[in-house]
Amino acid sequence: MMRKAIIVLTILVVGLFTSMLVEVQTANAQYTQNGAGYPLVSDISISPCDNLLPVNAQSSQTITINANGEIMPSNVALKRDGNTYTITVDLSSSIIVEANNVIIDGANHTLQGPSINENSIALNLTAANVTVENMHITNWKTGILGAWNNNTIANNEFSNNYEGIVIYGDDYVVRQNSLSNSTTGLFIDGGAFRPQGDNNLITKNQITDNNEAFDITNSNGTTITANNIANNSIILVLATNTWHSTLYYNNFTNNKQVLDIPFGGPTVEGIIPFSPAGQWDNGTVGNYWSDYITRYPNATEIDHTGIGNTPYTIASTISYSEDYGNGTDITGIAVIGTATDNYPLMAPTSTSTSTLIQSSPTATPSVPKSSILIILITLLVTVCLVVLLSLRHQAKTKYKSWH
Numbered sequence: 001m002m003r004k005a006i007i008v009l010t011i012l013v014v015g016l017f018t019s020m021l022v023e024v025q026t027a028n029a030q031y032t033q034n035g036a037g038y039p040l041v042s043d044i045s046i047s048p049c050d051n052l053l054p055v056n057a058q059s060s061q062t063i064t065i066n067a068n069g070e071i072m073p074s075n076v077a078l079k080r081d082g083n084t085y086t087i088t089v090d091l092s093s094s095i096i097v098e099a100n101n102v103i104i105d106g107a108n109h110t111l112q113g114p115s116i117n118e119n120s121i122a123l124n125l126t127a128a129n130v131t132v133e134n135m136h137i138t139n140w141k142t143g144i145l146g147a148w149n150n151n152t153i154a155n156n157e158f159s160n161n162y163e164g165i166v167i168y169g170d171d172y173v174v175r176q177n178s179l180s181n182s183t184t185g186l187f188i189d190g191g192a193f194r195p196q197g198d199n200n201l202i203t204k205n206q207i208t209d210n211n212e213a214f215d216i217t218n219s220n221g222t223t224i225t226a227n228n229i230a231n232n233s234i235i236l237v238l239a240t241n242t243w244h245s246t247l248y249y250n251n252f253t254n255n256k257q258v259l260d261i262p263f264g265g266p267t268v269e270g271i272i273p274f275s276p277a278g279q280w281d282n283g284t285v286g287n288y289w290s291d292y293i294t295r296y297p298n299a300t301e302i303d304h305t306g307i308g309n310t311p312y313t314i315a316s317t318i319s320y321s322e323d324y325g326n327g328t329d330i331t332g333i334a335v336i337g338t339a340t341d342n343y344p345l346m347a348p349t350s351t352s353t354s355t356l357i358q359s360s361p362t363a364t365p366s367v368p369k370s371s372i373l374i375i376l377i378t379l380l381v382t383v384c385l386v387v388l389l390s391l392r393h394q395a396k397t398k399y400k401s402w403h
Contacts, residue, residue, distance in 0.1 A: 064096045065104075067127070087111075087135065094120065100127045106135020106156065113140030116162040116183075121145050132156065142166050153177060163187050164210075172200040178208075185210045185232070189217040202227065212237050213255070216245070225249050225282075226349065234260045238277055238316075238337065248282040251348045253290040261316040261337040277337035280314060286343035287312075293346075301346050312341040 064072045065085060071078050077089040084103045090110045097104060104123070111122045122137045125146040136157045137143040143158045147168040157178045158164035164179040166187045179185035185207045188197045197219035205227045207213045213229050215237040216222065222245035229235060230253040237260045252258070259277055280286060289312050293299065299310040316337040 062094045062096060063091075065099050065102065067098045067100075069099050069102070094122060094124065096124045097127050097130055099130075101129045102127070103131045103133065104135075105133055108134055108136070110136040110138065111140070112138060113161070115139065116141055116160070122161075125151055137161065137164075146172060158182065158185075167197055167200060170198045170200070174200070174202045174205065176204045178206040179213075180206070180208045180210065182210050184212045184215045184237075186213070187215045188219045188222060189215075198222070201225075208232065212260075215239070220244050222246075227251070228253070230254055233257060236260070236278065237262065238274075244279070246279045246282055248280070248285050248287060249345075249349055250287045252287055253348070258314050259316040259337060259339065263318055263334075263336050273335045274316075274337035275339065277314065277316060277339040280312075280339050280341040281343045284343060286341040286345060288345040288348045289341070292344055299344075299346075306346055308344045308346050310344075312344040314339040314341065 061073065061076075063076050063078060065078075066072060069080070069083070071080060071085070076093070077087065077091070079086045079088055083101055084105060086105045086107050087109045088107065090112065092112045092114070095104070095111070113120050113122060116139060118141060120140050121142045121144075122140045123132055123144045125132070125144065126148060128148045128150045130148075131152040131154065132144060133152075133154045133156065136159075138157075138159050138161065141162045143161045143164045144153055144156075145166045145168075146153070149169045150171045151169065152173045152175075153165060154173070155176045159178070159180045159182070161182045163184045164182050164186060165174060165177075166189075167174075168189060174186065186202065188200060197217075199221040200219070200223070202214075202222065202224045203226050207227060207229045209231045211233045213232040213235050214224070217239040224245070224247040226249050228251045230251070232255045234257045235252060235255050236247075236258065239262050261274055261277060286307070289295075292308060292312060295312070296308065296310040299308040301307065302309050315335055317333050317335050
C-alpha cells in the first residue's frame with residue numbers, strides 16, 4: 001500500500017509541475033506576441049490599425065480638460081488620478097486639453113475619427129508641458145495639434161489620418177511613435193506671423209507609407225534623429241529658406257524622393273537653388289540610405305567606421321516648359337534645392353524604436369524565472385521526501401521480518 005501511495009503521489013506532483021510549465025509557456029506566448037512588424041524594426045509591438053477599430057466606441061461629443069483640471073462633461077470614460085488622465089474605453093470624441101502639466105494616457109485605446117475629409121482633430125493641445133502617450137489615433141484630419149510649447153508625444157500609433165502630428169510650438173519631443181498611411185506624417189510650421197515651431201526633437205519613430213514623412217515650414221533647430229523612415233513618397237517637404245535643422249542617424253529605406261521644395265514662381269529663369277536644404281549629418285555621422293551602394297557602387301567604408309567615403313547628394317528638381325512668346329519653347333529640369341550627407345552610413349542603424357503599447361490591453365504577464373525556480377526546488381524536495389519515506393518504510397519492514 002505504501003508503494004502504491006508513493007507512486008500516486010509522484011504522479012500527482014509531476015502532473016502539477018507539467019501543468020504549471022504549460023501555463024508559464026502560454027503566458028509568455030500571450031505577453032510577447034507581436035503585432036504586424038515594420039521593416040528595420042524587430043521589437044515594435046503596436047498591432048495593425050485594422051484590428052483596432054472600436055466596436056462600441058463612446059459617442060462623438062467633445063471632451064475638454066479645463067485649465068483647472070476639471071473634465072467636461074463629467075460622465076465621460078476618462079479617469080483622473082492627480083495630473084494623469086486615463087482613457088478607459090475606445091472613443092470617437094475629440095479631446096481638448098487646456099490644463100498644463102498633465103499626462104493623457106490612452107491605455108492602448110483607440111481614438112476613432114469621423115473622416116480625414118472633415119475638419120476634425122483627435123487631440124488639441126492648448127496647454128504646455130502635456131504628455132500624450134499610449135493610444136491609437138486613426139481616421140482624423142489631424143491626429144494631434146500642438147500650438148503651445150514644451151509638450152511630449154510618445155508611444156502612440158497614428159494611421160490613416162490626413163496629418164498625423166501638427167506642431168505650431170517650440171521644444172516638442174516626439175518619440176517612439178508609429179506614423180503611417182497618411183498624407184503627412186509630421187507637419188511643423190511656425191507660421192508667417194508666428195515665429196515658432198523651433199527646437200523640436202523627433203526621435204525613435206517609425207514613419208512609413210505616407211505621401212510625405214515630414215513637411216516643415218518656418219522652423220529652426222528641429223533635430224530628426226534615430227528614426228526608421230521607409231516606403232514614403234517624399235521624405236521631406238521643405239517650404240522655408242531659414243530651416244537650420246539636422247537629420248542624422250536615421251534609416252531611409254525605399255523612399256521614392258528625398259527632398260521636395262515647393263516652387264511657386266511664374267518662371268524658373270534665373271532661379272538660385274536653395275542650398276543647403278537642411279543639414280543631413282551632424283558633422284560626424286549621417287544617415288543610412290538604402291540606395292547608397294546602387295548610386296555609388298565604388299563607395300567603400302572608411303577605416304571600419306561604418307561610414308562611406310562618398311557623400312550622398314540630395315536635390316529637389318522640377319521639370320519645366322517655358323514659352324517666351326517669340327516661338328521659343330524651352331524645356332528642361334531646374335534644380336530648386338540641394339544638400340549633402342557627408343557621412344553616409346554603409347548599413348542600417350540598430351537604433352531601437354520599441355514601444356510600451358502591447359497588442360492587447362489585457363495581455364497576460366509572463367511568470368518570472370524566480371517562480372519557475374521555486375517550483376523546481378519544491379518538486380525536488382518533494383521527490384526526496386518521498387524517496388526517504390519509502391526507504392524508511394522498507395527498512396522497518398525488513399527489520400520486522402528479521403525479528
